[in-house]
Amino acid sequence: MSITPKSRFNWPIVGHRGIVKYLKHCLEAGNIAQAYLFAGPAHLGKRFLAEILVNSLVCKSFHKKDGELVPCGVCECCRQLKNQVHPDVYWLKREVSEKSEKRKKNIGIDQIRELQNKLNLCSFLNSFKIAVIDEAETLSQDAANSLLKTLEEPTKNTVIILLAENTAFLPKTIVSRCQTLKFLPAANQEIFDHLLTLKVERKKAKLLAALAAGRPGLALTYLNSPQTYLTFEDEVKQFLTFLRGNIAGRFKLAGGLADAEAAKAILAVWRRVLRDLLLIKAGAPQAVSNLNLSAELEEIARDFSGQKLMRILAALEASQKYLAGNVNPKLVLENLALIF
Ligand SMILES: [Zn+2]
Structure with a gap:
């Protein structure tokens, strides 16, 4: 099913109504920005929303749920995405050091160069080429400068999504090239209601929603x-x-x-x-x-x-x-x- 201006998407997100509405509108209008910056504290759902946006960009066959469109989850693209082998989608995060077995302090310039090489290739599936950069505030200075070139000279149908808890640690030049979406805590009530839909007992849902203090991801982490x-x-x-x-x-x-x-x-x-x-x-x-x-x-x-x-x-x-x-x-x- 093609994405027409009239299509409506169904995304299982808790909170962030403004952001969700805006991104759906971008999709429906076929007006996707070259770069987004999802900014806000951990556990608010930035990564989850990035996953859904990416899925909505690559799925080849949406189905309908409650009259709204949902990525099908079974087409080749959806399956590749789920198994993290989609040839046009790259997830970047700090590498694990072989020596200390801990995550390195920064996303290095080599990682950005490798990403740029991949983005410069033609899309395998004639669709978007997408990069999601997790913890973008940990880009080393060299890496950030190098990424800036990509943001300044974007190639067609390339979408870069940066996730960051604190944009103060990101160079302003990078921030200014991205459409920034600020994630705010969700209402406790929304988290509570969501937990009830997952069949969590009321008392437990109340405790978890209070503990999460606006961070749906935290409630789910504690639950699971x-x-x-x-x-x-x-x-x-x-x-x-x-x-x-x-x-x-x-x-x-x-x-x-x-x-x-x-x-x-x-x-x-x-x-x-x-x-x-x-x-x-x-x-x-x-x-x-x-x-x-x-x-x-x-x-x-x-x-x-x-x-x-x-x-x-x-x-x-x-x-x-x-x-x-x-x-x-x-x-x-x-x-x-x-x-x-
Ligand atoms: Zn699909």
Whole structure:
């Protein structure tokens, strides 16, 4: 079925109505931009929406669901896409270092050069050539400069989708070449409703929606991976221990969190717990995200003044900035332990 101006697409996205409507309109009008920048925090659905957009660009045979068009999922293009072997679609992300087996710090220039070579070839299937660049803010400076040339001299029917949590780390020259779509948190109610459609029990759906705090992807991650949820809960409890402990205890706990990536993730969790404590202090306990730990949080909130919690929050935010600036994580966290 060809895409006509009258066709309507059915995309299973939670939230982001404005963005979804706009992208559907682009598809329906056959007016696809050369480059999009999906910007916003993790777990909002940027990658998921990119996948659906890509699928809608390559599918050769849409079918109808509730009167709206859905990529068929079974044509050759859909199958190739699903198996990540579609010859005209490239997903780029930080490579894993063979030495350390960890992901490299940057997307390197070699990766961009390789991508450019592929984009310069003719499309295998006479359709769009599409590149999705994950964590675009991790492009090295050389890689970004090289990518800029591609964005400045786009070839026909090439679509580049950049995903980025923080566009402040992207060169302005790149941002200015892209159509930027800012992803905002979805309403808790929307996430709750979506979980109900997945047959999640109401009580659990309420807990998950509160925990997700506007990030549908997070609710689904916790739903599908109980282990991830348990790890998260451990990190929350770790922070409660941290708050309750004396300086020596805090220092020891902080010193044990030496890995930079892990420290960043943990501080993000801790910040959310602080937010909950501040909400309780402000007389809004129903708005906390860690609903299942409400009683424990209320107990701790009683032991801290609002002012002190604000001071800890400021120290946490400063620590996050240091980590983003590559300061030694052990130093940053030990420093945080001494702050109160
Ligand atoms: Zn298809």
